[in-house]
Amino acid sequence: MAWLESFVLDEPNWLIVTALGAVLGATAQWWWLAARHLLVRWKPHRMQGEWHECHYTFRYGREELGRGRLTIKKGLLHRVAVTIYDEERHVKGKGHGLDYSGELTGEDHILISVRERNHPHTVVMRFNDPLPSNPEPIVGLWLSEDHDRCPAAGVTLLTRDRLSDEQACALLRRHSAIGRRALRIKPHADLKEGRRARPTE
Structure with a gap:
């Protein structure tokens, strides 16, 4: 277990990047839908x-x-x-x-x-x-x-x-x-x- 503790202490950035990647990957569809909603909402309407x-x-x-x-x-x-x-x-x-x-x-x-x-x-x-x-x-x-x-x-x-x-x-x-x-x-x-x-x- 000592090697695992050493790995975690020596490579914290790798763990953070992996965790963020997992979160972003799981929520990518929702981010895309939110961005699309904002773009559509603020796109000029032809009746303006x-x-x-x-x-x-x-x-x-x-x-x-x-x-x-x-x-x-x-x-x-x-x-x-x-x-x-x-x-x-x-x-x-x-x-x-x-x-x-x-x-x-x-x-x-x-x-x-x-x-x-x-x-x-x-x-x-x-x-x-x-x-x-x-x-x-x-x-x-x-x-x-x-x-x-x-x-x-x-x-x-x-x-x-x-x-x-x-x-x-x-x-x-x-x-x-x-x-x-x-x-x-x-x-x-x-x-x-x-x-x-x-x-x-």
Whole structure:
């Protein structure tokens, strides 16, 4: 046993290298997965940058054009973070309009899910996945509630440059398969009125 003790005392570096090699060899797959995850997480996303959004919604039962400003960037809590200000907030500043934050993910389409910062109000948007050259407009659907607090959905567009009202209206109508630019469930009051107006048998 004396030779073994002598070997250990004389060659400590060899033992350390062997132990480290064994640990690294056993965990190599995990290191590779961790490195790959970091590279993918911080790789620039083709949707990064500033976008203008337009859609139709309802206010007091009437269809109206809505607009937003999206900022898409790499995030800490989310791989791709999204913030949205509606145009009123962007023009008039803090305390006006709506302010959303959330994330962008992918599942065959581009999926954006955001929540209003000041009250429970979630918006989900699903867009056609653009080609690498980012052809515009990027067309999708939004699902949320309108300004009358009714569940609603409609066509939404993303463009790098702001569209005029005329351009936005024409494109929203062109990309709507049903001829309307937004849909919503009838308010509960309307349904009750309809029941009262129904003739009795």
